[in-house]
C-alpha cells in the first residue's frame with residue numbers, strides 16, 4: 001500500500017486531505033511544517049504532499065530534503081498555477097487550492113504511476129543530463145516565424161546567465177512560457193521556478209506573500225511564514241504583471257535585487273537569498289516611471305535584458321501550426337484523436353485578429369473540440385466573430401470546471417474543502433472583487449457564483 005506524507009499547517013486542509021487519501025486506500029502520515037516532517041524518514045514514503053507556504057521553511061525545501069521521493073506542492077493561489085515548476089525532478093508537481101477531490105486523487109495516482117513505471121527511465125535521463133525539455137526553447141514553446149526565432153535566440157543566450165530579465169508583451173502572448181524556458185535552460189533548472197502574478201494578490205497581502213512575515217507582524221499573522229522569494233531560493237522567481245506591484249513592495253523588491261537579501265514583514269533581520277529574477281508586464285513600465293507609478297531605479301534594475309514577445313497577429317505564419325498543436329493535445333485529452341480543421345476554419349483562424357493572443361487561440365480550440373460531434377472543426381465551432389476578448393474567454397472555459405463543481409456537490413465527503421472555500425470567501429470578500437476572489441480560488445466567476453448559491457453565502461452588494 002503506497003505511503004504518503006502530508007505537510008500542511010492548516011488543520012482543516014490537513015485533515016481533509018488525510019481523510020481523502022485514507023479513504024482511497026493510502027497509508028498516511030502528516031506533519032505541520034518541514035521541520036516537523038524531519039522526524040520522518042522521507043525514503044519511507046512514496047509521495048510527499050506539501051503546502052508551499054508553511055511556518056518555517058517553505059514546502060519546496062522538501063524537494064532537497066527528500067531527493068528520492070516525489071513532492072506534490074499545494075499552492076493557495078490561482079496565480080501560482082505554475083508555482084512549482086520542477087519538471088526536471090521527475091514526479092514533482094503542483095496543485096492549486098482549493099482542489100476537487102478527484103483532482104487530488106488523479107494527481108496522486110499519476111505521480112505514483114510515473115514513479116512506479118518511470119523510475120528507471122528517469123534515472124537514465126537524469127544520468128545523461130539531457131531531458132528533452134532542457135535543450136531548446138522550441139521544445140518548450142512553439143514558434144517557427146522569424147519574430148519567434150529571434151525570441152528563441154535571445155532566450156538561448158540569456159538563459160545560462162544570472163541576468164535579470166524583463167519580458168514584455170500583450171496578455172496571452174506566452175510571457176510565462178518564455179520565463180519557464182529561461183528557467184529550464186538555466187543552471188537553476190533543477191531548483192524551483194516560482195511564478196507570482198502580482199495583479200492577482202491583494203495589495204494588503206502582497207508583501208507578506210513575497211517576503212514572508214513574522215508571527216504577530218499584523219492581525220491574523222498567527223505564525224511566522226516563509227515568503228515566495230525565499231521559496232524560490234536557489235531557483236528563479238517569475239513576477240508576472242510587475243507593473244501592478246504596490247509602492248512599498250517595489251521598495252522591498254529593489255532591496256532584494258540590490259543586496260540579495262530579504263527581510264520578512266515584522267522582522268528586523270535580513271536573510272541572504274539566491275534568486276534569479278524574471279519579471280513580465282503588458283504595460284509600458286518606462287512610461288509608468290514618468291508618471292511616478294513605477295520606481296525608476298527598480299525599472300533599471302529589472303530591465304537589464306528585455307525580451308519582447310510579439311502579439312499573435314505579428315506571427316501570421318505560426319497561427320495554423322499552433323492551432324494544430326492545440327487541436328492534437330485537446331483531441332487526445334478528450335478522446336477525439338482524428339479531429340481536423342475544415343479549409344474554411346483554417347482561413348477563419350488566419351483572418352482573425354487574436355486580441356487575446358495565444359491564450360485566445362488555445363481557448364477557441366478547446367471550445368471547438370468539446371462542441372465538435374464529428375471529426376471536422378468548422379468555423380462556426382470556433383465562434384471567432386462573437387469573441388468578446390478576455391472577459392468572455394474564461395467563462396467559456398468553465399464548462400469543464402462546472403462539471404467538477406457539480407460532482408463536488410454530490411459528494412458529502414467534500415464538506416471540509418467546502419469549509420475552506422467558505423472561510424476564504426467570508427474572510428476576503430470585503431476587500432476583493434468577485435473577479436479577484438475567483439482568480440485566487442482558481443475558479444471562474446460563474447463557478448464562484450454557483451458555489452455561493454449552494455453554500456448560502458450571498459454576494460455582498462459592495463463586494464465588487
Ligand SMILES: Nc1ncnc2c1ncn2[C@@H]1O[C@H](COP(=O)(O)OP(=O)(O)OP(=O)(O)O)[C@@H](O)[C@H]1O
Nearest residue numbers: 141142143170171172173174175176177358359362
Ligand atoms: N508559443 C507558444 N507555444 C505553445 N503554447 C503557447 C505559446 N505561447 C503561449 N502559449 C500558451 O498560451 C497560454 C498563455 O500563455 P502565457 O500564460 O505564457 O501568456 P502570458 O503572456 O504570460 O499571459 P498573461 O500576460 O495574461 O499572464 C498558455 O496556456 C500557454 O501555454
